[in-house]
Amino acid sequence: MDVWTESNVPVDTTATPWLPTLTVTMSDHDIDTHWPADTEVDGDALDGAGRALDLLTTWYPDAHGGRHVGVRRRAGVPTPEHRGVACFFSGGVDSFYSTLRNLDEITHVVLVHGLDISLDNTELWDETVRRTAIAARDLDKELILVRTNIRKLHHKFGPNWQHRAHGAFLAHIALVLAPHVHRVYIPASKDDSRLIPYGTHPELDPLWSSSDVDIVHDGTDRRLRKLELLAESAPAMAHLRVCWWNLSTDYNCGRCEKCLRTMIGLDILSALDRCSTLPHRIDPREVRRMYLTAGGDGGRIYAGENLEDLQARGAGDSEIAHALSFALHRGRIRNALVTARFVRQIISGILGHWCRNAFHWARYGTAHGEPLADGPPST
Structure with a gap:
């Protein structure tokens, strides 16, 4: 099975971005990932993946596998200077809210084809790209487009998408963008009153970080509070999806x-x-x-x-x-x-x-x- 991720900006072509997805996917089968000889990954990301698996095992006792065998630790390497700060952006309430509340820090918004919009729904994707490009321009942010079929990995091997998998797949994309950004915000989908073990969570998401990319879980406020901020934003009211x-x-x-x-x-x-x-x-x-x-x-x-x-x-x-x-x-x-x-x-x-x-x-x-x-x- 060929699994791929591509973008309109330079990407990290090392094995490091695949640590989150393989950790979660293999944990559902009590299988460790055996890497080819001489494979090197970022040491901080490898340590974080181990801690993430420990947390997932606490939440879901059946998540026993997922360790990485045979991989070599790589120390942090020099990355391009002047990298930006990104926020995953679907055009929805959560992503608009995280973008608006961190507007002065965020330099890029990331729209992904292959997660909530299927790869074969090109009509909706084209319209979403058109509207997101306008919203990004009005917010003075650069738009990063990502296209991936990594959900094939989940469909064939993975655990429950919402409860265990989707945060790790977002982390994969965040690490893929390491040459372009040094921090990526994952907008929260649950508020503080409803935090439960979940695929994306304030305790879990940062564990997928590497020495190159800091991953941040953001915006655990009630939905009406989020809508209050969006209601005052012309781009949000013009392009909310x-x-x-x-x-x-x-x-x-x-x-x-x-x-x-x-x-x-x-x-x-x-x-x-x-x-x-x-x-x-x-x-x-x-x-x-x-x-x-x-x-x-x-x-x-x-x-x-x-x-x-x-x-x-x-x-x-x-x-x-x-x-x-x-x-x-x-x-x-x-x-x-x-x-x-x-x-x-x-x-x-x-x-x-x-x-x-x-x-x-x-x-x-x-x-x-x-x-x-x-x-x-x-x-």
Whole structure:
């Protein structure tokens, strides 16, 4: 299986960036990674990977393998001066928040093709690149584009993507960018009140750092606090992308749980009409039938928080508040109907996804998601 990562900036072509991904992937199989003779990796990164595995083993007792055998420690080597500071940037609430709150320090934003946007969804990727380039320009930041198929490694061997794997894959990309940046921010996806063992975590993320790149977990604030900062940012309101339904080509669908939770939060702040990428009207019927468990327990938690915020602002008797309460307290039959509707949407999206791929094969004779023959540097 060929796994690759490429970027529009110079990359680290040593073995060091692969330490996080292989540590997590092999830990799920109680297998150590045996490296070819004479392979050298950064000593700090190797020590950190060991500590990360110890932490993961504490969280998940079945994570026994993942040690690196036969690899040689390499001392830190001189790296280019005047390297920048980057933040992973999807255009979502978390990444906009971390970028805005560290605006004076951050010099680059990193957009990755192959993580939340699949490699064969070129329509959504092209639109996201276009909008992110404008946002980066308006924020006076350089845009780094990364393209990778490392999720193939996870699909074949890896543990649960959200709970154990995705932070290590982000760390891989951070270390790949060592020739260009010396610090990379990973925006937090959970606030302080909800910190649990998770793939990206304030205790785990820094352990993947190397002598060349400092990895920082950032922004463990409540979602409404984040939206308050975004509401005052013209680039955020012009280019916010929150939709999880990435089999479609919509930048934001305006109907999925993640779109609706964001719309409700912005509406609570009287800022929904400022956001040009989301509908300005919330349909209570869509709120009532939100599928709240698509991404684990997050949907229910955010729905509960939005309801509490509405009540705290004297809007507990509003139509949206009633719709949220209904969604949170549906009976088994209504939940079954909502689940069936969600499954139909999934099937429809997959069929559309296959049709687009078939069209691409028929027109170009190649598959999406292959590395570029004459493209940017890769590792």
